[in-house]
Amino acid sequence: MEQLTFFHDNTLLILIIITILVGQMLFSMLFNKFINRFLLEGQLIEMIWTILPALILIIIALPSLRLLYLMDENLNPMITIKAIGHQWYWSYEYSDYKNIEFDSYMIPINELKQMNFRLMDVDNRLVIPFNTQVRVLTSSTDVIHSWAIPSLGVKIDSIPGRLNQTNLMINRTGLLFGQCSEICGANHSFMPITIESISANSFMKWVSTNN
Structure with a gap:
């Protein structure tokens, strides 16, 4: 980007x-x-x-x-993540680790905490180590979605029966927000994407906790 x-x-x-x-x-x-x-x-x-x-x-x-x-171009990715679009949420699978998969729903307005972002934060964030080449595979189970993170310059369609891929690398820690960029139904605007970029050591601790 x-x-x-x-x-x-x-x-x-x-x-x-x-x-x-x-x-x-x-x-x-x-x-x-x-x-x-x-x-x-x-x-x-x-x-x-x-x-x-x-x-x-x-x-x-x-x-x-x-x-x-x-x-x-995909340059020797260290981590592969599969993002699957649903009406209307995302599910993620870490292909390199066993038993790390979860659904990511938008946090409802009545359940927001002080540090959450309205209509942008999710209950399970996608955790990625920074300064690491990441490959994202994306597909869909129902209609066409689009996995998009504007601040990373990433936008790729999630199409049923098809596996698309893109690559990304984050050079700093923090939170990055995106959302589905393909009109996919009534709740299209309520399936955001939240990436949490952390250090490699913190990521390995997160993996060991969730594995």
Whole structure:
């Protein structure tokens, strides 16, 4: 997600520069009494405004294709987690450990505690160690859902009868929130996703407690 944000900011800067230059040229052509014939005629200017946009598109496309490749690449994941969508909750299975699977429901408003987040927190959070490559396999038991964590740049469809995969790595501890991003029925907006990122030692203690 950090690289996506960096790419967006760079592209936006290029667009601002292009907008300013084109706007200045249009303004000068509309309001100046004497129009510079260099802007209207000549092979040189035609070559410039044909080749320059092509070069700009290539400059934008190369890092974009690199990011698309990295988002689909799974690099030796240390942990594999299976996320299964239901109407309307998520269930998780830690494939690398025995007997670690649980359902994750949104905490109702009347049961919220002081430190819980309304409509975003769940009773069983997905616990992941930070600085660890994680592979997420996702599917569904009924309709199409979408497992999405905007702050991680992760969004993948959960389709019945199909197993999709994505990878993620969190570089700090904390809580990350998401929700189903596919309209999946009446309670679509009430099946959030909460990830708790902790240290590796704390994660192993959590595994030993829940295994």
